[in-house]
Amino acid sequence: ASPEETRELESDGTGVGTGTGTVSGSGAALGPSAAPLPPAPAWQPILTAGTVLPAFFIIGLIFIPIGIGIFVTSNNIREYEIDYTGTEPSSPCNKCLNVSWDSTPPCTCTINFTLEHSFESNVFMYYGLSNFYQNHRRYVKSRDDSQLNGDNSSLLNPSKECEPYRTNEDKPIAPCGAIANSMFNDTLELYRIDNDTRTPITLIKKGIAWWTDKNVKFRNPTGDGNNLTALFQGTTKPVNWPKPVYMLDSEPDNNGFINEDFIVWMRTAALPTFRKLYRLIERKDNLQPTLQAGKYSLDIAYNYPVHSFDGRKRMILSTISWMGGKNPFLGIAYITVGSICFFLGVVLLIIHHKYGNRNTSADIPN
């Protein structure tokens, strides 16, 4: 046997041994004295049959009632929707279908409808657009938030993002961008028809935009005085608008950039089919519903062309509950998920009893 195997590599020289010691040298070692100990285990939220089974039942027991609650609430919400695009020849608005932006006087049409049920609480009036890509990237970014926030330099020199709606005839557009340019400009008026008399229904146009938008995010340019016409001097109106921004409304606190219709429009919708809050109808007294069942007519100043891109326009009347408008999805989803959890809980319980008898727990011995 070869005892010298441990030095095979080094003793190849001549001469007496280039011996290396069996005396051990001290290598660099990290002593344990400096060793921080790993932290001790704490509360352990770990999946085991013992925790998962009750969790399934609890989820089931919580979700199903919530789902039922939401479902009932959703069903109690009154909602009425009219499509007034006028694509069908029979529709009163058919004549306006190919309207263009600058048609004066505006094409008007009236649609009569009947509410089967009365709308008890406050009613919210929406307009809805379909096939309108407010979420198109080119569209979404085509705005200048500093301009809308009242920044004077941006007012006269809008962001490049606004192209091709940035300047018109060498004047900066206020508000610039595609979003502002394409602002919805149909006018909707609602009448109640009671024995052939048309009673206009008061539509409130304030409170439709987010409070923070109206008071913080959107601001008119500042300067001497409050005369908006002067403040917007040097700018021009968006190409498609009939009137400049400072003539959107007669009331000064709803005019210019802080016009609520404008603010609502500027919040770009997430999906190509969307609705936007148009007006509020407040319940006047506690004895009468806001909108009684009966006949109504909707007067439309049809300015907004959607036919060219296959779009649809709707008017929606809806009441609102604590969980928003009519939305059966959430309730059904809750009930479904709750039931599934409950069902799974039962199945697992059976499995646990069937297979788990051999070992009472699946816990990890930690």
Next chain:
Amino acid sequence: HREPPPGTEAYIPQRFPDNRIVSSKYTFWNFVPKNLFEQFRRIANFYFLIIFLVQLIIDTPTSPVTSGLPLLFVITVTAIKQGYEDWLRHKADNAMNQCPVHFIQHGKLVRKQSRKLRVGDIVMVKEDETFPCDLIFLSSSRGDGTCFVTTASLDGESSHKTYYAVQDTKAFHNEQEIDALHATIECEQPQPDLYKFVGRINVYHDRNEPTARPLGSENLLLRGATLKNTEKIFGVAIYTGMETKMALNYQAKSQKRSAVEKSMNVFLIVYLCILISKALINTVLKYVWQSEPFRDEPWYNQKTEPERKRNLFLRAFTDFLAFMVLFNYIIPVSMYVTVEMQKFLGSYFLTWDEEMFDEDTGEGPLVNTSDLNEELGQIEYVFTDKTGTLTENNMEFVECCIEGHVYVPHVICNGQYIFKEELFFRALCLCHTVQVKDDDSVDGLKKNQLSRRSCIYISSSPDEVALVEGIQRYVLGYTYLRLKDNFMEILNRENNLEKFELLEVLSFDSVRRRMSVIVKSSTGDIFLFCKGADSSIFPRVKEGKIDQIRSRVERNAVEGLRTLCVAYKKLTAEEYSNAQKLLQNAKLALQDREKKLAEVYEKIERDFILLGATAVEDRLQEKAADTIEALQKAGIKVWVLTGDKMETAAATCYACKLFRRNTQILELTTKKIEEQSLHDVLFDLSKTVLRHNGSLTRDTFSGLSTDMQDYGLIIDGAALSLIMKPRQDGSSANYRELFLEICRNCSAVLCCRMAPLQKAQIVKLIKLSKEHPITLAIGDGANDVSMILEAHVGIIGKEGRQAARNSDYAIPKFKHLKKMLLVHGHFYYVRISELVQYFFYKNVCFIFPQFLYQFFCGFSQQTLYDTAYLTLYNISFTSLPILLYGLMEQHVSADTLKREPSLYRDVAKNALLRWRAFIYWTFLGVFDAVVFFFGAYFLFDNTVVTSNGQMFGNWTFGTLVFTVLVFTVTLKLALDTHYWTWINHFMIWGSLVFYIIFSLLWGGIIWPFLNYQRMYYVFMQMLSSGPAWLGIILLITVSLLPDVLKKVLCRQVFRGTARTPELKSLSFIPSHFTA
């Protein structure tokens, strides 16, 4: 002394570098460009750079910040780390380059900075100084022209080595004398091998013919080594600066890549394909969808003039790039940083492990590379050295057998010795390379003489020490005192000093497996003593009681003792002078010196007279058997590779339970091959093994392999080289395959009689076999270095000073291997694989909704999430919990893993990163993404979700999806976490809280320097809406449900036969511990 005198061979002036050591990579000026270049050479970084550039150049949906910022972060962190490391190197370099050096100019001693040293300068080095460059040792203050050197900083060996001055110059003792020296030195080009040097010095005496002297590594003082026990030496610089052997050894080892990293790269490619196909699908769909002009450019959304004019293909290409940018987050920048941090920080858990700290040596485990941590959990083959690794390497002299008579310590001392016995003990005292440690003073020597037991012997071979000590302690007759002026002094049993002139040493090498000395006794007789392995001695013996000794040797070997045979021959003066001439010629040779020396040795070492044999015991390391048993239970195949003889090695293998009593031993040895042809032996063996193959594999998986028939293979070096030898007819590949097939079916393999290079060959053979198993080599000596370098993971045990640098991990004792593999390796693997899978999962969850959104925004590359969310998702919202998981997770307790080695099989063969697991995670990600997106879609679809009737826009939609995403992804990790500490709680819940706080802040202010305010109050508005809350809770529940269900079902139903190994391990334990 620099230029040769005229008349010698043509002298071509050579440019030598100065003595500056440059280990730093960068200078102050080139740091930024060079470091950036280095960093962007990494594929991933380059990819992110490209994405960033694309974002800068073309109009893309996300701002360049979203990818620029994370990239900048990653690059900066890496640059700072590398810069700091380089700064440290600079500091070290400067300290080294500026340290003062004494050297001789015109006969005077001058002090200069080390970096000004040039080749040919004569340097003076004092005691305890390190050599400033590679020097040829000219003379020393010690009269005999030797000096002692420790090379601890070079190879880690702290013992003192003796170096020898050139014979002709060792008389020069002061500056003036040395300056008068006129000589030329020829030497080989700089080579990194620390132990090889061949050169020649021509010393000119006046006008005479120069005397030529050979120079070997014993004359070469290496830079970095330290002078010890010697007042001062003179040397001439021959290799300086970057040409020194130390500098040449700086070159980095080849990078070992872990299996996880490979899987990760494969997954990256898959994701890159997914990314590209996503972008392609969207681009194509976009143009299909846009083919109607009212969709491409409705009146409300006109293009700018330049956009309209752009070439269609250019436009399509830009769109493709824009989609790529939009979806690029699917390959996360942060993954690389996290993986690197996880590995780096994770390696500290190994070094901190107190259980792996060895009290005796005061050393803990060392981690030299953290890149391979997870490989420790994937080991399939362990190659271990025997001596010093499995055994203590703490030799004890057990017996000797002289002329067939056995002598045991304590018994030998009485009685008269006959001539042969005297000679035997003298041989043992003389034939070795042991040094006597001589502690500073000359008194030490005296002390030795007075009290024989106080001296300390040092040798590279523990056997020699054991023998010399054993002779001294037990025989009470012969004590080796020292080597002085080429005279070996020994005390004989009458306490008389005997002096032998040491004429030649035919030093040990692993091929010859023997060493010899030629000595001249005081009576003038010249003896050659030889000591070596029985196989190398017996064939050279012409007389002696061969048979008796052989049988004794074999008996001892079976008992696991290490045996050595001793032989001698008497040389006549003529024979000696012949031999000397031959040796001198061979030593002088500049080329093939080793080969020539070997030939000469072969000629000299023959016709021996056999004296006897010795036996030395090497005890097993503590818990070696327990460790091997655990490794085998863990499904790891343990191979013992040793240079020892078969019987000894086999005995050790039985002792450490590598072979059990019921193990059927298959032999593939030279002896057997002599009887049959290699071909037949191989086929026989494979037939035996394969017959039981079917049952074997089935049993292996049951985890209860103790009572099945298992095979152990013994192969020796000669048989192996036959198998490995390439044949002309190409049948060697066949043998190799057959051999591998046999090995695969053996639970244990013992390879004996292995040369170091053969060890590496075996490792390579297994590593490159068709399953590409992951191998680990563990060894403690220089002869294991090659195999350690070859294996995927190298570990050096106790005595691994020399090659500790070459190993990836170093542990103090063999028994620590068990915890390192079964516990730490397992943990590392589970952690990193979950980390990798989770990273891909969370980014699928992140990006897939983005992809779905394109179908609803006219394929316009509109982003779903805000820029801040895109940027911070991977950097801050979801980064820390997974990093912490990667560091702390213990899916099963460490004790359980240690107790149940079979759990190691659960993660074998990269089980958690197989395609199945990868696809599961990806589909889970896609499912979750679909839930997020369509959940939000149905929630928002043409309805009102606030209680005040106001409407939400696209940013609220995105924020809702994002909130669900962050919560789901974090909670998913919480569900996967089994080991909870307060830090886990803090990180997981802290991340969620941070997300909420950030969102509140981000939406809470009109940010002055941003040109958009789209997130203003979006998050608050969303939280003020009841349905949004309900929706978020619902969607989180739904997304987590399938994973929870899968976990519970697997645990309940597939108990024991679980498909997913991770879960199997979870379910596997109770059956053992509730019983």
